[in-house]
Amino acid sequence: MTTPTSTAPEIDATSVTEAPEAVGRSPGQLMWLRFRRDRTGVISAAIVILFFLVAILAPVISLVYGKDPYTLYGQDRPGLLNDFGYAMAPNGGISSEFWFGIEPNLGRDVFMQLVYGIRTSLLIAVVATILTTLIGIVVGIIAGYAGGKTDFFIGRIIDLMLSFPQVLFIIAFTPVVDQLLVPSNEETPVWLRAVTLTILLTVFGWAGLARLLRGQVLSMREREFVEAAKVTGASPARIVFKELLPNLWTPILIQSTLLLPALVTAEAALSFLGVGMGEQVPDWGRMFLRATQVYQNDITYLIFPGVALLIFVIAFNLLGDSVRDAFDPKIKR
Amino acid sequence: MNHRKRSALAVAAAASLALVGACAPGNAGAPSSAPASAGASSAPAAEAYKPPTITLGTAEDSKGPAIPPEGVVKGGTVTMIDRDDFAHFDPAQIYVNTDANFGLLISRGLTGYKRIAKGDYKLVGDLATDAGTPSDGGKTWTFTLKDGVKWQDGSPITSADVKWSVERMFAPFVTFGPNYIQTWLTSEDYKKAYPGPYGGKELDNIETPDDKTVVFKFNSPHADANYAFAMAGYNIVPKAKDTKEKYDKEPVSSGPYIIKSHVVDKSLELARNPNWDAATDPIRGAYPDVWKMEFGQEATQVTDRFVADSGPDQTAFTFYSNTPAERLQQVLGDASLADRRMISPSPYGNYYYFNLDRVKDQKIRQAINYAWPAKQIQQALGGPQAVALPTTILNENTTVGYKPYDLFGKTAKPEGDIEKAKQLLAESSNPHPTIVYAYNNLPTQEPVTLVIKNALEKAGIKVVAKSLDRKTYYDSISQTKNEFDLYWGGWGADWPSGSTVMPIIFGPVSDGGQNMSHLNDPTVKAEMKKISENPDINAANEAWMNLDKQIQETITPLVVAENRIGTFLHGSKVGGAEIDPQQWIVSPNTIFVKQ
Numbered sequence: 001m002t003t004p005t006s007t008a009p010e011i012d013a014t015s016v017t018e019a020p021e022a023v024g025r026s027p028g029q030l031m032w033l034r035f036r037r038d039r040t041g042v043i044s045a046a047i048v049i050l051f052f053l054v055a056i057l058a059p060v061i062s063l064v065y066g067k068d069p070y071t072l073y074g075q076d077r078p079g080l081l082n083d084f085g086y087a088m089a090p091n092g093g094i095s096s097e098f099w100f101g102i103e104p105n106l107g108r109d110v111f112m113q114l115v116y117g118i119r120t121s122l123l124i125a126v127v128a129t130i131l132t133t134l135i136g137i138v139v140g141i142i143a144g145y146a147g148g149k150t151d152f153f154i155g156r157i158i159d160l161m162l163s164f165p166q167v168l169f170i171i172a173f174t175p176v177v178d179q180l181l182v183p184s185n186e187e188t189p190v191w192l193r194a195v196t197l198t199i200l201l202t203v204f205g206w207a208g209l210a211r212l213l214r215g216q217v218l219s220m221r222e223r224e225f226v227e228a229a230k231v232t233g234a235s236p237a238r239i240v241f242k243e244l245l246p247n248l249w250t251p252i253l254i255q256s257t258l259l260l261p262a263l264v265t266a267e268a269a270l271s272f273l274g275v276g277m278g279e280q281v282p283d284w285g286r287m288f289l290r291a292t293q294v295y296q297n298d299i300t301y302l303i304f305p306g307v308a309l310l311i312f313v314i315a316f317n318l319l320g321d322s323v324r325d326a327f328d329p330k331i332k333r
Numbered sequence: 334m335n336h337r338k339r340s341a342l343a344v345a346a347a348a349s350l351a352l353v354g355a356c357a358p359g360n361a362g363a364p365s366s367a368p369a370s371a372g373a374s375s376a377p378a379a380e381a382y383k384p385p386t387i388t389l390g391t392a393e394d395s396k397g398p399a400i401p402p403e404g405v406v407k408g409g410t411v412t413m414i415d416r417d418d419f420a421h422f423d424p425a426q427i428y429v430n431t432d433a434n435f436g437l438l439i440s441r442g443l444t445g446y447k448r449i450a451k452g453d454y455k456l457v458g459d460l461a462t463d464a465g466t467p468s469d470g471g472k473t474w475t476f477t478l479k480d481g482v483k484w485q486d487g488s489p490i491t492s493a494d495v496k497w498s499v500e501r502m503f504a505p506f507v508t509f510g511p512n513y514i515q516t517w518l519t520s521e522d523y524k525k526a527y528p529g530p531y532g533g534k535e536l537d538n539i540e541t542p543d544d545k546t547v548v549f550k551f552n553s554p555h556a557d558a559n560y561a562f563a564m565a566g567y568n569i570v571p572k573a574k575d576t577k578e579k580y581d582k583e584p585v586s587s588g589p590y591i592i593k594s595h596v597v598d599k600s601l602e603l604a605r606n607p608n609w610d611a612a613t614d615p616i617r618g619a620y621p622d623v624w625k626m627e628f629g630q631e632a633t634q635v636t637d638r639f640v641a642d643s644g645p646d647q648t649a650f651t652f653y654s655n656t657p658a659e660r661l662q663q664v665l666g667d668a669s670l671a672d673r674r675m676i677s678p679s680p681y682g683n684y685y686y687f688n689l690d691r692v693k694d695q696k697i698r699q700a701i702n703y704a705w706p707a708k709q710i711q712q713a714l715g716g717p718q719a720v721a722l723p724t725t726i727l728n729e730n731t732t733v734g735y736k737p738y739d740l741f742g743k744t745a746k747p748e749g750d751i752e753k754a755k756q757l758l759a760e761s762s763n764p765h766p767t768i769v770y771a772y773n774n775l776p777t778q779e780p781v782t783l784v785i786k787n788a789l790e791k792a793g794i795k796v797v798a799k800s801l802d803r804k805t806y807y808d809s810i811s812q813t814k815n816e817f818d819l820y821w822g823g824w825g826a827d828w829p830s831g832s833t834v835m836p837i838i839f840g841p842v843s844d845g846g847q848n849m850s851h852l853n854d855p856t857v858k859a860e861m862k863k864i865s866e867n868p869d870i871n872a873a874n875e876a877w878m879n880l881d882k883q884i885q886e887t888i889t890p891l892v893v894a895e896n897r898i899g900t901f902l903h904g905s906k907v908g909g910a911e912i913d914p915q916q917w918i919v920s921p922n923t924i925f926v927k928q
Contacts, residue, residue, distance in 0.1 A: 072783075072784070075712060075784065083717050085712045105712060106780050107712075184816050185817065278779070279779035293659045
């Protein structure tokens with residue numbers, strides 16, 4: 001008999017203090033509030049923002065730091081690399097001048113390679129993510145909303161895309177693109193490679209999101225508010241944009257925040273396999289490739305791109321998780 | 334897992350990785366064996382590499398047995414580990430060095446190279462009693478076979494077998510072997526001139542007056558025909574046991590061993606040939622009783638196994654698995670490996686050819702030669718221990734009478750003389766030319782390309798680096814109407830003389846041909862013909878060397894490229910392992926197993 005009496009005032013107290021605050025909050029504000037309370041999410045967001053800032057401000061960093069990612073310091077200046085092409089100073093040549101050391105053999109500055117490498121990775125990944133998301137939204141909603149034959153055909157295309165061996169295809173297809181589009185006596189322009197990679201990553205990336213959204217739309221199509229809109233004579237466009245889409249933002253946001261790190265790793269993996277950006281463009285994947293060959297003599301060179309990619313991908317994934325938690329606190333993992 | 338815990342773990346993982354990085358040692362300098370003037374000489378391998386001397390042996394030299402290496406022990410089982418199985422056993426189909434090297438174990442030819450001491454070789458008679466007798470100014474060559482040379486079934490090797498072996502090389506199924514002797518006996522298009530012996534037709538200009546004598550009558554003088562016969566492709570095949578195409582799988586042995594078992598791409602085992610007599614063979618030591626070969630081992634694995642040197646790997650060696658660049662510092666820096674290391678620059682000539690149809694101004698070609706970043710390329714490929722910087726067209730390992738010269742100041746300035754290049758460009762037709770540099774899209778070529786581009790651009794030359802697919806690279810650059818200005822190509826001498834290099838890389842211009850610079854100069858052509866037909870082989874060798882310099886001076890059709898240095902390891906219980914400098918492969922002739 002004692003328990004109810006002891007708890008009653010407490011409940012009262014909380015309801016009194018919270019009552020005025022709980023008035024008039026949009027789902028977005030609620031989400032923001034929940035997100036801010038999630039420490040992991042905030043830290044991850046800070047790291048992600050930092051990476052973006054570094055990418056955007058790369059030329060400024062270069063200016064302040066006094067090095068660029070293209071000069072072959074180790075080759076131009078004797079005494080930095082030994083006869084085998086490895087840095088003479090310990091820890092991969094880390095010094096007050098070269099903060100993260102110098103690249104084996106070619107002798108470029110690792111810090112600058114890393115900073116400019118973020119640009120390459122992020123640029124390709126962000127553009128591919130945006131395109132992927134857009135295509136995924138359009139196709140997914142069309143399939144789900146139209147149903148019938150349209151749904152059937154789109155469904156089969158999605159199946160095909162999901163079952164396609166994409167890495168193999170990209171490896172095989174990139175040289176073909178070069179051969180078709182580049183005159184035989186000209187260099188493959190850097191932008192062409194970037195565009196090819198972006199397009200190929202997009203082409204193979206949209207199917208997952210589209211299938212997810214199709215399912216969501218399918219379950220919502222028969223709900224009362226959609227029926228009501230239909231009865232009042234709303235056009236399909238209105239129903240899609242005003243009734244369905246607002247309810248889909250959560251999965252879209254979560255999916256795209258998880259897609260971005262996946263694409264960064266995919267781009268690095270492709271560079272690792274030799275179909276990424278050329279030698280003249282700083283790139284994390286290629287740094288990895290080189291690092292795995294020389295790690296016995298220069299482990300430091302493996303650490304920097306490794307740790308950078310690790311931090312970036314984990315931060316972005318945790319951010320994605322936090323966003324999901326903030327949107328949908330009911331899901332307990 | 335709770336996500337907070339997960340992030341903590343991630344941070345811990347990152348931190349531990351960073352810790353590992355914090356104690357990585359420096360790579361101060363090269364090992365002490367490296368020369369002080371690294372990169373300066375043409376062969377800056379450890380302990381100043383000396384190219385081999387190859388001379389002509391006498392009948393006395395041609396008598397067996399072979400000169401044994403120091404501390405030789407007979408018997409035991411030796412293991413050979415390598416990446417690839419041998420593609421061919423039929424001598425007529427053998428051109429590749431690994432196949433030729435294996436051929437030493439199971440087949441013999443008229444002549445061969447006898448090892449006198451380290452780096453000292455003599456061309457001697459193998460089946461023949463001496464290295465052949467020329468007459469008629471080098472047009473006729475006579476060989477006499479030794480007594481007591483037998484096939485694996487005990488039947489004697491006769492001059493008819495020798496004649497047959499050469500004749501069958503005209504047959505349509507023979508597509509891979511060398512073609513020197515065939516063209517000398519008939520004409521350039523030798524397969525049309527004679528269809529091979531299987532239809533019953535003989536080749537009249539090979540005569541066999543008796544069972545022991547064979548006479549070759551060439552259309553023009555060839556003072557170096559005895560060197561040509563030393564190629565594994567001219568090893569002999571028994572007339573009575575010739576199975577045409579099938580012979581490639583089931584060869585009959587005339588050498589010290591017989592193939593006991595062979596699982597393609599996996600393993601091979603050799604046992605002794607009882608009918609091989611060491612007293613007739615000046616070349617092959619054949620010390621181990623059993624040979625076991627293992628294939629499918631990548632170079633990195635092979636290197637790691639030899640470094641570890643555990644158990645059965647102690648009695649193992651490799652024909653051709655070169656230490657990869659990323660293991661070099663480890664292998665060369667380890668003093669305990671000193672007596673198990675073998676080092677030799679490759680015998681191949683490697684060139685960056687100018688396309689003379691497009692880069693017409695010699696001043697520009699010279700300027701590029703001056704600006705060439707030889708040292709930087711060397712560093713990008715693993716340093717002076719991995720790559721030598723030759724300055725001549727002919728390779729020191731495969732040129733009798735080799736004389737170095739340095740036209741473009743590479744000894745003084747291996748990193749390139751930008752000022753001199755700029756000065757030459759200013760005098761040229763175009764002070765700011767654009768050069769289309771085509772390169773093979775291999776991982777190792779990307780950094781090299783970057784280095785070349787970087788250096789030439791410093792001299793004011795715009796470089797368009799054109800990446801070519803690795804499968805079609807050679808097809809693309811050997812098209813005569815290609816749209817590139819500069820590209821890499823290589824060629825190896827077939828015997829130590831300019832006559833197997835110069836007339837080929839500056840020979841007929843054709844699609845798919847080897848003349849990639851499209852050099853078509855009447856004086857050079859006349860000179861090459863004159864030297865080829867010179868009956869005095871020493872004078873010819875000297876003339877090749879002079880022509881080498883003359884071509885670079887007056888035409889400059891190429892930039893001499895870097896030359897790879899092979900570093901091979903072997904197990905601690907293997908003795909007599911030495912790199913054959915001509916074939917760039919560990920010779921089986923001196924191998925023995927220490928007890």
